[in-house]
Structure formats: C-alpha cells, structure tokens
Amino acid sequence: MPGEPKRLEHPKSVYVIGFIFKIITIAVLIGVTYQITFSHHGPGLLIPVQKKIEAQQKSAILEEVKRQEEYEKHRHFHNIVDFPSLPEASRPVCYICHSDYPHSKNKKVRALLNMHTQFFVCETCHIEEIKDTDIVYKWYNPFNENPSGPFFGTSYNQDTGNLAEVEDQFSKIAPYFRFGDNQDLAIKAQDAPLAKDYMNVRDQLTPEQRDNVKKKFHVNIKAKGHECKACHAKKGILEFKKLGFAVNRIVDLEQLNIKGMVTKYEKFYIPKLFSD
Amino acid sequence: METQEVLTKCIRKDVWGLISFSAKTTLFLSVFCLLLFSSISVEAADNENCLMCHKYRQIGRIDEEGKKRSYYVDENIYANTTHRNVPCRDCHTYITKLPHDPITEEVNCANECHIKPPFSKENFSHKKIIEVYNNSVHGIKKEDAPELKSAKPHCKYCHLNPIFTRVQEERIAFDKTLSRCLNCHEQKGVTQAYKHITHRLRHKTSRSPKEIVNLCSKNCHQEVDLMKTLKVSHESLEAVETYSQSVHGKSVALGSQDAADCISCHATNAIHDIYKKDDKKSSVHAENRTETCRQCHTNVGDQFANIDVHSKLDPEKKPVLYYMNTGLTFVFYGSVLGLVGLMLIETVGRRRDGIKWQIRRGTTWRGISKIKTDIKKILNK
Structure with a gap:
C-alpha cells in the first residue's frame, strides 16, 4: 500500500515466528505465576490461602472414608481393577439408602448376598408378587433399551475356564410386570420424579415424614428376598436359557459348583444355609 | 456316595x-x-473352588466398624500373578468352614506354602526376607509404643500380588534368551520364571521412582501430624518436603526414571533393609554413603557423599545456602517480572499516547502518536 511504512509488509514467516514467541511468552508467564503462587517448588505465596479454604471445607467423615478406602486397597493385596460405575441418576433408587453392599444383618451370608448385586437389581429378589400379574425377568441396561449382550456371568472362556470377559458392564437382570402385551419395568432409577423430589427435600423432612415417604419406595417390595433354591434349581424363577446363559453355565448355576468344598473344609454347612 | x-x-x-x-x-x-x-488350568491352585464366590466383584460387606471390606479376587489377574499356584488356604489359614466366620486374623506371609521352588526340596516361604524386614526400622519391636506398632507397614501395605510382566528393556533379548531356555525346559513354567527374574533386573524394584515416592509418602511419611505422634526425628519429619525440593525429588516429579527415589538410597538390593542413618547397617550411614552414591554417580568420593541430600534452607543453620538461594530467587523472579513490568509500562505509555492496539498486518501497534497529532493540529492552525 503506498504511503504506509515498509515495516508493516512482513513475510509470512514473521507471523509464524511471532505466534510461536507469543505462545512461549504466555506459557512462561503462566508457569512463573504458578511457581510463585501455588507450586511447592517456589515461594508458594497463595498456599496458605489455599490451605485455609481447604480447612474450611474439611469434613472429618469424608476424610475418614477416604482414608479407609485407601487402607482397604493396601489391606486387600489381590489386585483390584476399577470398574466403570453407573452415574448416580441412572442407579436404582434403592442405592440412595442401601448402598452397594445392602446386606448386613445375616453375618454368615451377607457378603455372598451382596455378591449377587452384580447380576441383578434389588427387585429381582425382593419383588412382591401382584395378584393376576405376571413377572418377567429380562436384562436391563439404563443406557440401552434392548441390551443384547453378551452379559457378564453368562458363559465361560473356553481357553481359561474363567467367566468370559464382556464389554457390557452395566446390564443386570430386572423384573418387568406384564400387562397383556405390555411389559413395565418394576424398578425406579434415581432420576425418576419421585426420587428426585425426595433427594431435594429429604433434609427438610422430619424423621417420621421421611419414613412415610420411604414407604412409597417400598411398594411391592418384600423385606426377605427369595431363597437360594428359587433360582439355583431346575425350573427356577430365572429362565437362564432365555436370559442367554450358556449350557454349561446353566448346569453350574442350577446345581452350584462346589467341587472340593465338601471334603476340604473342616465344617461345611451350605446345605443348611439353603434351608434358612 | x-x-x-x-x-x-x-x-x-x-x-x-x-x-x-x-x-x-x-x-x-x-x-x-x-x-x-x-x-x-487356573483352578489348579483353587482346588477348593474358592473363586466360585470370590470371582464376583460385588462380594463384600460393610463391617461392624463401618469399614468397606471387599473379598473380590479377579480370576483373570490372579491367573497371571506370582501366587497363582498357591492354594488360597496356604495364606488364609484361618478359613476353616463355610460360610466363613468374621475374619479377625491377618495373612502371615512367613507361612510355608505347599509350593517347592526350583532347585529346592523345602516348601517355599518368605521367612528370610521377613527376618530382614523385622530387623529393619519398619519391623515391629517389643519396645515400640502401641501407636507406632499399628502405624508400621505390614507386607501387604506395600506389596500387591505381583503380576508377571515382561520387562521393557532393550538390553534383555527376551525372545532369544527364552528360546535357548526352551531347548531344555518346558515353555509354561520357564516363561513365567524368566519374566519373574528379568523384570527385577533394571531397577531395584519393578515400580517407577514416582510410585515408590508416593508409596512412602502418602498416608505415611508426608503426614506430619502422624509422624509427630510417632516421635520421629526432626529430619524425618521434614524428609518428604526436603526430598521434593531436592534435585532428585524434582527430577522424579518431572518423570525421570533414573533419578533416586527413597529406596535407591535408603536400602540395598535387599530392599527391605532400611535402618536409621545412625545404624552401621544403614546404606545412608556415613561409612556406607559413598558406596550408595556410587550406584548412580560412579567415581565420586567421600566429599560428594557428604552433600546434604535432604537439605532444608534454614537461615540459622545454613546461612550461606539460604542467602544464595534467596538471592538467586530474586534474580530469577526479578528478571521475568521486571521484563513483564517493562512491557506493561510501555504498553500503558503507548496507549496514553493514543496509539491503537491492533493485531493485524504484521504489527501490534498502529496509528500516530497523540502528541504528534496535537503538534500537527497546531502546525495546521
């Protein structure tokens, strides 16, 4: 452009070099600022402020829970892999109060009962039957209306003999009420309107009011679940074949694979356990 | 029947x-x-079929003290661990019946298990290394206070069931060497044994320096309040802080695989023989320090070994170091911040002169100075 100083007419390489230097300058500035303020390798001018804010938000309960979880990792010894877990909103409503380990009363079998929560939702075992209404058991996945599997626990890996590893980590067996041709899911997730409303107002309720509301969550729920035999038997409640279980897995589930236990343990009373 | x-x-x-x-x-x-x-198969060690229940990840409970207990054992991982051939009850000896009673005992790693290692007729046991460990500073002693006894780490605190992994080390020709082994030995056992040995060749442990530092620091040596209750020395109280400020600590924090971590200096290749520095058996005792430094810094002398690795910048104890460090800090921040300050002053000055800030056409500054404009106006008049 005539009349304008020549210094404005730069080649493209100058723009590139200028851009790189700008990025470097910004990066250095950010690094130095962090070094001065929060880094433990510098003067840490804002660390006292940060600690003060953290101290205000400190919860003794939260800290103890985290410490215990960390300790459990060290205590356990066997390598534990982190599995994906459902987001809170998609979890069944029962988990608001009953947690991942809902069984605690029967000391002999509580861990064994909790183990089953990997395969089915609480209602599968604790559903109250409704007169003249059939209950159908199907795989339920909060992210997929028609999960097709393969589902965990339904087949063995032929090479290792271990349970086959699967991609679907969320599907569980759940009950559905059958009304004619329709099948209605018998469980509620935490994003159901009633559950959401309860979560919002539960701190404002008196203990009595809370108990009353909780009863609404327990409609069609019985305190004592099915006995083991109800499923672990031929012609049990769960139709393993229809649910996609492999033939050899069905045999194990129906008869329970207890190789070695009878002879190797000093005391063995699973049979009694079954009749409890 | x-x-x-x-x-x-x-x-x-x-x-x-x-x-x-x-x-x-x-x-x-x-x-x-x-x-x-x-x-x-995998079930060889599980001849009592414990995994029938324990292979499910939700097997667990909340105990009477409100602690979450998981009894899950991943069968696919377990099949690749060092202990894959050890029957469960060789370690969990207190399990005698089904369903199990609430567990009050811990596993004792000094137990003999029903495995005979190669070239030995005796059942395998970790007794020897546990003896070393018990003599170390971490071993529980009779005279220890109860809080110290409970705070000292047990085997499981540091060790996970080790998995056989092939070491990523170019100087170990895995395939070639292993194929020679297979001339005489069967593949199944020797592959595992070879991995077991080779993954220990590179460092003292197969863990990275960062993992070692985290293991020693987290929930233990960096917890100053806990350390105070255990009445550790003043130097130990500041050990994590001073290490993280040292050249070793900074290198490890930045991802170095070669910089010294805690056990590089504080233990020999036996790993578990950590003693107080005044103990002559300690690898950081004055008499042993030079040899310890020479693990990495070959050819260094005693003078080098006297350099304080856990150096704390205390103006009273180390005034020269403290004031040198403070001076250099001022020089560093003074340079960077001075430069930025000058740029800001220049910017404000130019803006005040009426020059526009534009990022286009190859320059950030365009226009004519306000002063020049004013002079032009006066001249035009």
Whole structure:
C-alpha cells in the first residue's frame, strides 16, 4: 500500500515466528505465576490461602472414608481393577439408602448376598408378587433399551475356564410386570420424579415424614428376598436359557459348583444355609 | 456316595467344553482329559473352588466398624500373578468352614506354602526376607509404643500380588534368551520364571521412582501430624518436603526414571533393609554413603557423599545456602517480572499516547502518536 511504512509488509514467516514467541511468552508467564503462587517448588505465596479454604471445607467423615478406602486397597493385596460405575441418576433408587453392599444383618451370608448385586437389581429378589400379574425377568441396561449382550456371568472362556470377559458392564437382570402385551419395568432409577423430589427435600423432612415417604419406595417390595433354591434349581424363577446363559453355565448355576468344598473344609454347612 | 455325586456334577461344565472340542473322543477319555486339563488350568491352585464366590466383584460387606471390606479376587489377574499356584488356604489359614466366620486374623506371609521352588526340596516361604524386614526400622519391636506398632507397614501395605510382566528393556533379548531356555525346559513354567527374574533386573524394584515416592509418602511419611505422634526425628519429619525440593525429588516429579527415589538410597538390593542413618547397617550411614552414591554417580568420593541430600534452607543453620538461594530467587523472579513490568509500562505509555492496539498486518501497534497529532493540529492552525 503506498504511503504506509515498509515495516508493516512482513513475510509470512514473521507471523509464524511471532505466534510461536507469543505462545512461549504466555506459557512462561503462566508457569512463573504458578511457581510463585501455588507450586511447592517456589515461594508458594497463595498456599496458605489455599490451605485455609481447604480447612474450611474439611469434613472429618469424608476424610475418614477416604482414608479407609485407601487402607482397604493396601489391606486387600489381590489386585483390584476399577470398574466403570453407573452415574448416580441412572442407579436404582434403592442405592440412595442401601448402598452397594445392602446386606448386613445375616453375618454368615451377607457378603455372598451382596455378591449377587452384580447380576441383578434389588427387585429381582425382593419383588412382591401382584395378584393376576405376571413377572418377567429380562436384562436391563439404563443406557440401552434392548441390551443384547453378551452379559457378564453368562458363559465361560473356553481357553481359561474363567467367566468370559464382556464389554457390557452395566446390564443386570430386572423384573418387568406384564400387562397383556405390555411389559413395565418394576424398578425406579434415581432420576425418576419421585426420587428426585425426595433427594431435594429429604433434609427438610422430619424423621417420621421421611419414613412415610420411604414407604412409597417400598411398594411391592418384600423385606426377605427369595431363597437360594428359587433360582439355583431346575425350573427356577430365572429362565437362564432365555436370559442367554450358556449350557454349561446353566448346569453350574442350577446345581452350584462346589467341587472340593465338601471334603476340604473342616465344617461345611451350605446345605443348611439353603434351608434358612 | 454324596461326595461322588457332587464331584460328578462339578465336572459337567468341562465335559460340555470337551464335547465341542472333540466329538470323537469317548466319555472315558473325555473325563481323563478333563482331569488333566483341570490340573494345569487356573483352578489348579483353587482346588477348593474358592473363586466360585470370590470371582464376583460385588462380594463384600460393610463391617461392624463401618469399614468397606471387599473379598473380590479377579480370576483373570490372579491367573497371571506370582501366587497363582498357591492354594488360597496356604495364606488364609484361618478359613476353616463355610460360610466363613468374621475374619479377625491377618495373612502371615512367613507361612510355608505347599509350593517347592526350583532347585529346592523345602516348601517355599518368605521367612528370610521377613527376618530382614523385622530387623529393619519398619519391623515391629517389643519396645515400640502401641501407636507406632499399628502405624508400621505390614507386607501387604506395600506389596500387591505381583503380576508377571515382561520387562521393557532393550538390553534383555527376551525372545532369544527364552528360546535357548526352551531347548531344555518346558515353555509354561520357564516363561513365567524368566519374566519373574528379568523384570527385577533394571531397577531395584519393578515400580517407577514416582510410585515408590508416593508409596512412602502418602498416608505415611508426608503426614506430619502422624509422624509427630510417632516421635520421629526432626529430619524425618521434614524428609518428604526436603526430598521434593531436592534435585532428585524434582527430577522424579518431572518423570525421570533414573533419578533416586527413597529406596535407591535408603536400602540395598535387599530392599527391605532400611535402618536409621545412625545404624552401621544403614546404606545412608556415613561409612556406607559413598558406596550408595556410587550406584548412580560412579567415581565420586567421600566429599560428594557428604552433600546434604535432604537439605532444608534454614537461615540459622545454613546461612550461606539460604542467602544464595534467596538471592538467586530474586534474580530469577526479578528478571521475568521486571521484563513483564517493562512491557506493561510501555504498553500503558503507548496507549496514553493514543496509539491503537491492533493485531493485524504484521504489527501490534498502529496509528500516530497523540502528541504528534496535537503538534500537527497546531502546525495546521
């Protein structure tokens, strides 16, 4: 452009070099600022402020829970892999109060009962039957209306003999009420309107009011679940074949694979356990 | 008769697999092959079928003290661990019945297990290393206060069930060396044994320096309040802080795989022999320090070994170091911040002069100074 100083007419390489230097300058500035303020390798001018804010938000309960979880990792010894877990909103409503380990009363079998929560939702075992209404058991996945599997626990890996590893980590067996041709899911997730409303107002309720509301969550729920035999038997409640279980897995589930236990343990009373 | 029935039921699953594998085999041969297969599979160590229940990740409970207890054992991982051939009850000896009673005991790693290592007729045990550990500073002593006893780490605190992994080290020709081993030995055992040995060749441990530092620091040595209750020395109280400020600590924090971590200096290759620095057995005792430094800094002398690695910048104890460091800090921040300050002053000045800030056409500054404009206006008048 005539009349304008020549210094404005730069080649493209100058723009590139200028851009790189700008990025470097910004990066250095950010690094130095962090070094001065929060880094433990510098003067840490804002660390006292940060600690003060953290101290205000400190919860003794939260800290103890985290410490215990960390300790459990060290205590356990066997390598534990982190599995994906459902987001809170998609979890069944029962988990608001009953947690991942809902069984605690029967000391002999509580861990064994909790183990089953990997395969089915609480209602599968604790559903109250409704007169003249059939209950159908199907795989339920909060992210997929028609999960097709393969589902965990339904087949063995032929090479290792271990349970086959699967991609679907969320599907569980759940009950559905059958009304004619329709099948209605018998469980509620935490994003159901009633559950959401309860979560919002539960701190404002008196203990009595809370108990009353909780009863609404327990409609069609019985305190004592099915006995083991109800499923672990031929012609049990769960139709393993229809649910996609492999033939050899069905045999194990129906008869329970207890190789070695009878002879190797000093005391063995699973049979009694079954009749409890 | 009952036992026989149960066993028959148990092997049915494998029978199904074998039928698909070879329809031509007779039932007798199927059962024979099945038993043979069982003896070399993962279930070899699990002859009591503990994994029937424990292979499910939700097996666990909240105990009476409100602690979450998980009894899950991943069968696929377990099959690749060092202990894959050890029957569960060789370690968990207190399990005697089903369902189990609430557990009050811990596993004792000094137990003998029913495994005979190669070239030995005795059952395997970790007794020897546990003796070393018990003599170390971390071993529980009779005279220890109760809080110190409970705070000292047990085997499981530091160790996870180790997994056989192949070391990523170019100087170990895995395939070539292993193929020579296979000239005489069977592949199954020797592959695992080879991995077991080679993954310890590179460093003292197979863990990264960062993992070692985290293991020693987190929930333990960096917890100053806890350390105070255990009445550790003043130097130990600041050990994590001073390490993280040292050249070793900073290198490890930045991802170095070669910089010294805690056990590089504080233990020999036995790893567990950590002693107080005043103890002559300690690798950081004045008499042993030079050798310890020479693990990495070859050819250094005693003078080098006297350099304080856990140096704390205390103006009273180390005034020269403190004031040198403070001076250099001022020089560093003074340079960077001074430069930025000058740029800001220049910017403000130019803006005040009326020059526009534009990022286009190859320059950030355009326009004519306000002063020049004013002079022009006066001249025009």
